[in-house]
Amino acid sequence: QKEVEQNSGPLSVPEGAIASLNCTYSDRGSQSFFWYRQYSGKSPELIMSIYSNGDKEDGRFTAQLNKASQYVSLLIRDSQPSDSATYLCAVSGGTSYGKLTFGQGTILTVHP
Amino acid sequence: DTEVTQTPKHLVMGMTNKKSLKCEQHMGHRAMYWYKQKAKKPPELMFVYSYEKLSINESVPSRFSPECPNSSLLNLHLHALQPEDSALYLCASSQTSGVNEQFFGPGTRLTVL
Numbered sequence: 193q194k195e196v197e198q199n200s201g202p203l204s205v206p207e208g209a210i211a212s213l214n215c216t217y218s219d220r221g222s223q224s225f226f227w228y229r230q231y232s233g234k235s236p237e238l239i240m241s242i243y244s245n246g247d248k249e250d251g252r253f254t255a256q257l258n259k260a261s262q263y264v265s266l267l268i269r270d271s272q273p274s275d276s277a278t279y280l281c282a283v284s285g286g287t288s289y290g291k292l293t294f295g296q297g298t299i300l301t302v303h304p
Numbered sequence: 305d306t307e308v309t310q311t312p313k314h315l316v317m318g319m320t321n322k323k324s325l326k327c328e329q330h331m332g333h334r335a336m337y338w339y340k341q342k343a344k345k346p347p348e349l350m351f352v353y354s355y356e357k358l359s360i361n362e363s364v365p366s367r368f369s370p371e372c373p374n375s376s377l378l379n380l381h382l383h384a385l386q387p388e389d390s391a392l393y394l395c396a397s398s399q400t401s402g403v404n405e406q407f408f409g410p411g412t413r414l415t416v417l
Contacts, residue, residue, distance in 0.1 A: 224404050235394055235408040236347065280346055284404035291337075291360060292404055294346035 195219060195288075198281050198295035207304050211268040213279050215295055218262065221286025225257055225264045228280040230297070236280055240266060271302040307331075308409035310395050316415045319385060325412050327378040327395030335401040336378040338370060339394040341411075347394055353378060354401040385416045 199214045213227075224243055228236035240255040242248045242264065248255045254267040264283075268275055281295040308329045317323050327336065335354050339347035352360035353372040367389075369381040378395055392413055396406040 226405065228408075235392075235411045238405060238407060241405050290335075290354070290401040290404070291349050291352060292347075292406060297346055 194295075195293050196281055196283050196295040198279075198298045200296075200298070202299035202301060204301045204303060205271050207271060207273060207302055209271050209302075211271045211275065211300055211302070213266040213268075213281075213298050213300065215264045215266075215281030215283075216262055217264070217283045217293075219283070219286040219288065219293075220259075220262065222262075222283045222288065223285030224283070225255070226282040226284070226292065227253075227255060227266045228282060229275075230278045230280060232277075268300075271300075273302050273304055276301050308395055308397055308407055310393075310409040310412050312412060313410065314413045314415075316417065317382065317385065318417050319387075321385075322381070322383045324382065325380040325393055325395075325414075327380075327409055328376055329397040329407075329409075330376060331397060331399075331407070332375075333397035333399055333407075334375060335398045336372065337396040337398075337406060338368075338378065338380050339396065339408075340389075341392045341394055347408075351380075352401055359401060382414075385414075387416050390414055390416045 227240040230236045242255040242257045252269045256265045278297040282292040338350040341347045351370045356372045371379040392411045394411045395409040398406045
C-alpha cells in the first residue's frame with residue numbers, strides 16, 4: 193500500500209463545475225496535510241494547508257480532512273481552464289516528520 | 305518577500321563536468337530542501353537542512369553534494385553525473401523542518417549528456 197494515494201485521474205470537468213480531488217494516507221500519525229498545484233514545466237505551488245478535522249475554505253478552494261478515515265480532499269468550485277494542472281497531495285508528521293510525502297498527483301483538465 | 309530563487313534555470317552538462325545549483329530564500333526560514341523531480345512523477349526528497357545542518361539524506365549518491373553556507377543559501381554540487389540524473393531539481397524552504405509548509409523555487413532543469 194502506498195503511503196499517500198490520490199485518485200488516479202486524469203480528471204476532466206467542464207468550466208464552472210466542481211472538481212473533487214481525493215487523497216488517502218496510511219500513517220495515522222500524520223499531522224499536516226497540503227495541496228500543491230503544479231502547472232506543466234513549473235514548480236509546485238502551495239494552495240492549501242490543513243491540520244485539523246473539518247473543512248477549510250480559501251476562495252474557490254475547500255480542503256476537507258477526516259483523520260479517522262485517513263482522508264483529505266480538495267474541492268475546486270467554479271472550475272476555470274486556468275485550474276488545469278497536476279494537483280499533488282502531501283502529508284507530513286508521523287514517520288514522515290520533517291519531510292513531505294507526496295501522492296502521485298492527479299491531472300485536472302477543465303474544458304470550456 | 306515570499307520567494308525562493310534558483311539559478312541557473314537550465315543546465316546542460318557532460319558526465320565529466322562539475323557544476324553547482326544555487327538556491328536562495330529571504331523569508332527567514334530555517335529549513336531548506338533539495339528535491340529531484342522526473343517527468344510525470346512527484347518530487348522526490350534528496351536532502352534536508354535544518355538550522356544549516358544536514359538533517360536528512362535520503363540515500364542520495366555521493367555524486368550529489370549539498371552545502372548550506374548560511375541560513376539563506378543552499379547549494380547542490382554535481383560531479384560525474386549520469387544521464388538518468390537528468391531531471392528538474394527543486395529547492396524548497398519552510399519556517400522550520402517541523403513546520404512543513406514548504407515553498408518551492410522555480411527549479412533548475414538539468415540535462416546530463
